[in-house]
Amino acid sequence: MKSCLVVDDSRVIRMVARKILEELNFEVIEAEDGKVALDACNKSLPDAVLLDWNMPVMDGLEFLVALRQLPGNENVQVIFCTTENDLEHIQKAISAGANEYIMKPFDSEIIQSKFTQVGLL
Template sequence: MKRCLIADQSEVIRKVARHYLEKLQFEVLEADSADPALLLCRDKGVDAVILDARLPGKTTIEFLSALRFAGSAQRPLIIYATTENDPADISRAFAAGADTYMMKPFDHNAFVETITNTGLAS
């Protein structure tokens, strides 16, 4: 079973993402700020992180840099989750290490399509 971390300050967003991921047979972990999210990545070995663009504690670039040096055996796939369709912001996230992005609030079909397109789910 694949393991996905939802790193988002919004409890509602975490609940919706958890529901969608569990239907796709993922084990789901949650964090509401950067430091607990980094600890979960390091200690639990996640396959993917859905990363809030405004996660408290660190900027996206700081989070991705810290993740790169967290000592995990393998780097998880990073899905950048944002409420703003800002190409410059999304480009910065990609340059920092995000693999793909999705818009919030999550639409079920778009969410499933993004997860499927990453190769995490079939």
């Protein structure tokens, strides 16, 4: 079973993402900020990361930069999922190593489409 780390400071967003991803047969791990997510990745890299931008402690971009330094990181598909929808944010995310970008709010169809695009489904 593939794994997905859902990184978002909103418990509601994590819960919605978990439900969608479990229906797509993913094992879901949750983290409320980039630091907790990075700690989880240091233990075991997931197949995918669904990543928020704006979070306390360590934001999504800082987490992504740190993740891309870890051995084996090239196999992790990172999909930003955020309200930051201007071109500058999208370019920063892609430059830092994001594979895809989703705007909030999202639904099952959007998640399924993006995960298919990056080869996870």
